[in-house]
Amino acid sequence: LCGTFKRNMSGSKFEYVKKYELPDPLMLGTFIVFRLDGHSFHRFSDEHNFTKPNDKRALELMDHAAKALMEEYPDIILAFGESDEYSFLLRKSTSLYNRRQAKIVSTLTSLFTSNYVFHWPRYFPDTQLRYPPSFDGRIVLYPTEREIKDYFAWRQADTHINNLYNTTFWALVQQGGQTTTEAHATLRGTVSKDKNEILFSRFGINYNIIEPRYRKGSIFVRTEIPEELLSSQTQTQEEDSEKSPNLQLEEERRPELEESTGNSETTTKSSKKKKKKKKGKEPLTKLELLHRDIIKDDFWEEYPAILKE
Amino acid sequence: LCGTFKRNMSGSKFEYVKKYELPDPLMLGTFIVFRLDGHSFHRFSDEHNFTKPNDKRALELMDHAAKALMEEYPDIILAFGESDEYSFLLRKSTSLYNRRQAKIVSTLTSLFTSNYVFHWPRYFPDTQLRYPPSFDGRIVLYPTEREIKDYFAWRQADTHINNLYNTTFWALVQQGGQTTTEAHATLRGTVSKDKNEILFSRFGINYNIIEPRYRKGSIFVRTEIPEELLSSQTQTQEEDSEKSPNLQLEEERRPELEESTGNSETTTKSSKKKKKKKKGKEPLTKLELLHRDIIKDDFWEEYPAILKE
Amino acid sequence: LCGTFKRNMSGSKFEYVKKYELPDPLMLGTFIVFRLDGHSFHRFSDEHNFTKPNDKRALELMDHAAKALMEEYPDIILAFGESDEYSFLLRKSTSLYNRRQAKIVSTLTSLFTSNYVFHWPRYFPDTQLRYPPSFDGRIVLYPTEREIKDYFAWRQADTHINNLYNTTFWALVQQGGQTTTEAHATLRGTVSKDKNEILFSRFGINYNIIEPRYRKGSIFVRTEIPEELLSSQTQTQEEDSEKSPNLQLEEERRPELEESTGNSETTTKSSKKKKKKKKGKEPLTKLELLHRDIIKDDFWEEYPAILKE
Amino acid sequence: LCGTFKRNMSGSKFEYVKKYELPDPLMLGTFIVFRLDGHSFHRFSDEHNFTKPNDKRALELMDHAAKALMEEYPDIILAFGESDEYSFLLRKSTSLYNRRQAKIVSTLTSLFTSNYVFHWPRYFPDTQLRYPPSFDGRIVLYPTEREIKDYFAWRQADTHINNLYNTTFWALVQQGGQTTTEAHATLRGTVSKDKNEILFSRFGINYNIIEPRYRKGSIFVRTEIPEELLSSQTQTQEEDSEKSPNLQLEEERRPELEESTGNSETTTKSSKKKKKKKKGKEPLTKLELLHRDIIKDDFWEEYPAILKE
Secondary structure (H helix, E strand, C coil), X not given: CCCCCCCCCCCCHHHHHHHHCCCCECCXXXXXXXXXXXXXXXHXXXXXXXXXXXXXXXXXXXXXXXXXXXHHCCCEEEEEEECCEEEEEECCCCCHHHHEHHHXXXXXXXXXHHHHHHHHHHHCCCCCCCCCCEEEEEEEEECCHHHHHHHHHHHHHHHHHHHHHHHHHHXXXXXXXXXXXXXXXXXXXXXXXXXXXXXHHHHCCCHHHCCHHHHHCEEEEEEECCHXXXXXXXXXXXXXXXXXXXXXXXXXXXXXXXXXXXXXXXXXXHHHHHHHHHHCCCCCEEEEEECCCCCCHHHHHHCXXXXXX | CCCCCCCCCCCCHHHXXXXXXXXCECCCCCEXXXXXXXXXXXXXXXXXXXXXXXXXXXXXXXXXXXXXXXXXXXXXXXXXXXXXXXXXXXXXXXXXXXXXXXXXXXXXXXXXXXXXXXXXXXXXXXXCXXXXXXXXXXXXXXXXXXXXXXXXHHHHHHHHHHHHHHHHHHHHHHHCCCCXXXXXXXXXXXXXXXXXXXXXXXXXXXXXXXCHHHHHCEXXXXXXXXXXXCCCCCCEEEECCCCCCEEEECCCCCHHHHHHCCCCCCHHHHHHHHHHHXXXXXXXXXXXXXXXXXXXXXXXXXXXXXXXX | CCCCCCCCCCCCHHHHHHXXXXXXXXXXXXXXXXXXXXXXXXXXXXXXXXXXXXXXXXXHHHHHHHHHHXXXXXXXXXXXXXXXXEEEEECCCCCHHHHEHHHHHHHHHHHHHHHHHHHHHHHCCCCCCCCCCCEEEEEEEXXXXXXXXXXXXXXXXXXXXXXXXXXXXXXXXXXXXXXXXXXXXXXXXXXXXXXXXXXXXXXXXCHHHCCHHHHHCEEEEEEECCHHHCCCCCCEEEECCCCCCEEEECCCCCHHHHHHCCCCCCHHHHHHHHHHXXXXXXXXXXXXXXXXXXCCHHHHHHCHHXXXX | CCCCCCCCCCCCCCHHHHHHCCCCECCCCCEEXXXXXXXXXXXXXXXXXXXXXXXXXXXXXXXXXXXXXXXXXXXXXXXXXXXXEEEEXXXXXXXXXXXXXXXXXXXXXXXXXXXXXXXXXXXXXXXXXXXXXXXXXXXXXXXXXXXXXXXXXXXHHHHHHHHHHHHHHHHHHHHCCXXXXXXXXXXXXXXXXXXXXXXXXXXXXXXXXXXXXXXXXXXXXXXXXXXXXXXXXXXXXXXXXXXXCEEEECCCCCHHHHHHCCCCCCHXXXXXXXXXXXXXXXXXXXXXXXXXXXXXXXXXXXXXXXXXX
16 A cells, blocks of 8 residues: 555556546635535434534534644635534635645545544544444635625524524423424424524523524634744634633644645645745644634624635 | 534525535536545555555455445446555446536545544554545546546556555565665666566565455446345455455345435435335345456456446 | 737736636547527528528528538538538547637637628628627537437437428418418427428428428538549539439648648647648548438448547 | 527437536626637738738727627626737626626627628728638636736736837838848847837837827727716717827617527526616616726726726
């Protein structure tokens, strides 16, 4: 396996078939959004007895895999996750894998999946993984900041709507004793206000103080570590924006790991990296995990670097 | 996670961003070849002390993941693996995921990766997986049988050339006491005959009786189970074409698993499946694992169904 | 205009915008079908008083433009025209413009249009062209001979159905004195047999002896001129397959004209051409104009070279 | 030809080939730039004795064809032409032909070509068109205003560099008596300043007062006609920005012509148009022909509407 000399040794007469591969570069100057979705996760969550309406272990495992992806790929500057999906924003000027679509989609989906399976036991110590889960991935390009803000607003609005429904639904079932059919019927035609009312009046649940993670999803944002802090900080920061944050910073990407991302096909990236290393210029970054509103402008004003080159 | 009601509930004003997604259907009437390659597997094999020149456990794990993919996707009718790569042929008329490129590439890469990590302990009981490995995937389309035969011939010719080089190289190093630099120098400019000669005269190795798996790679071929055999057969067949085969057949895809591949996006497939199920017509198939020549015509003559619709 | 030194002299800081252009190569090993359609030709035919149901002048002008395209592009080996549309088949192995889609589509559409306008006065000596007509073009790829045969059968079946309808419709209007509304009503729900019956019993028209051009469309097929004929033949052959053909052969593409198709972008083609010229091997070909059935196999058996490389 | 009932009547068994056509929508939210280039215009200009270094008749014919394109397609809001090429900018939100790439490229190239041939006699009353010229077309997408400004700056910088070279070259040949080989040699290694110096000192030519059309190319910009002017204005405005402009306005697109662009495939456009017509809201626009600098910001500040939706 992986002999030192695998590729490019054969010049057989069959090699012409290689030319059938078509180029698939992603348009320059656009933001690349990569989104993953769990494949048949309805069944997967049943088989592994996920807690309803939200299974914190499962969400944290998703977050872990997302963070691992961002650690491996410095060009991912923002991520948003909810349920069994995660979206990643690559910085506009990225030349990751020369912006080749299939290469990016497949590699990122693979590494996320790999991390999900690899770290499963850490989040589900008492639940054995019964079969290998999978995800699908896709890329959508957006030309401007406007669409990027709206993309992430779209996903977070989706989180809100789904979570409010699910929270009310499962309260009706688990606490209210309704069957799932009855619960659906109860909710038919209701608007947000109605669901809040049901939760509060029937079950004493104030939806607005439910864990922000469930209501807002998970946001990872990459920020530069100011040089003056570099010596002292070493952990990841998780900020619960509506409570008091407990800071953790983590230094990004140990050098010896970065070596491993070297790939003969990412010449642009590689050469750039090397140049930058020489100059010692690539800024160290940290990843913050947030559970806060990203629909309003505050978030984007607070992190202006996300939408820069 | 994965509330019962996730999708399509939100009709927010942000939803317009969804329209930016572009269609990526793969041309009809062509053969789809999907190939996976290990990402940075040189380092991965070092970190996990893979045996040189071939690590049987690693190859068998690759085979296991490939077989799992074929069990999940009945439209994959042929596969060929060597080293850290695997190629899969979908039947020409497949409508898997409506032939959407990113969906197929990402899902197949994900499931393969997931199986690789999931089944690692079975093949490496004494070697803990140190970090999550990943693969990249790509799709190449071919219009006719000619290119398909030549594609697989190309990969197997590659297997031969690489394995002969690596076998000789590691013999020089491990048994001949050369440094890797010296071994490369020894091999510079040699042709196949020279390497065979080195192996035989210096190390008493007859290359032609080395395990077929190493020399020929792994081939999975899907064949229909004749109805009269259906009651008795239950295992996978591994045929070592140059020795006596030990038959193992395996009934393909348990019905309850097939349910799980249902996906709202694969309408064509789903409806077809349902129709077929109704008629009870979808033939049961088995997967054979072979290590034999697929460059010459014999193979294709023996398995004519591969290149049919 | 067209100074001798136009391109590639400027290395301004704006040149980066050039990199946004995306590659669009057409898959190798497939047949390229290029189809043109008149843009708003309903109005165009009204404004220029085209004869109903068929205007021979207009059809012959279409044929002329199609032939001019084939004379300029030796890789077009077959064409089929009806009404305001024309389809062209490029030989499977063509490397015209390196198989770049937009380049092929735009250049071929342009040259056809140009010929249509340029040669208008020859076919409409008494009708001035009132405004510039236009066409749209598209490319569809087909993997095998089967689809190519069926593509052309599809177009010719379309010719038949439309022409039978139109012929009957205009007989009802022009000879039967019906209004167009009445004629449509008369034809509603009728099948071919009914229309043939109407034509024959009411108007004494035997549909089967109407000009083959109207019933079968126009086919241009490129064939090699056997070397022994090369000295004597010089004109185009128009074969009316159902009557006696009047032979006309035309020597294809004078050498000095071929020079002018040289294009810096078609390196493959150019270099090939040069090689071939050296060897003096590129066969001279002629274009035959036919109006015959191409749905049945006879046609393809008679011209087997069309579907070769 | 163009019977009233051409399409969609045939439901033959061959119709499946239609499904092989692939979608090619252009990404939403991006600016579409469409550029035409003369095909083999070096030879074309020789064969028709174009004046060197610039043939005003030929340039004006190009302008005429460009203007005709803009009159037919209201979504083209800016154009820039030089030599045998022309670039067109479609407004960002255009849904012309549902943004289908091949449809746009082919139709626009066709209509431009058609106009070029159709109007030839008006600009070359004494020179018969010897053969039908052709153009190729391509589309490049740009995400933001920045790239659009730079694209047009790139083309105009190209105009300057080429025209200065050609002007000096032909002065050396036509007035200086050099052979073309000598003239090239004279210019080898010269920069702009050197060429200006040669022109002035040897030939008394002040490059800066050469016709702006030659130095700056041709710009067509579409602007809205303020409602209060609508009654009185009827012509096109040609502004020579460096001299006094002589105003000519032209009312855009007569309604009855717009009907003719109706196309069953441009549903979005059509329906929009109809809606707009109902509201009587689509503003009348005029086309101005300019020969001025568009590299500096002044131009874009003067015409801010170009880069709006």
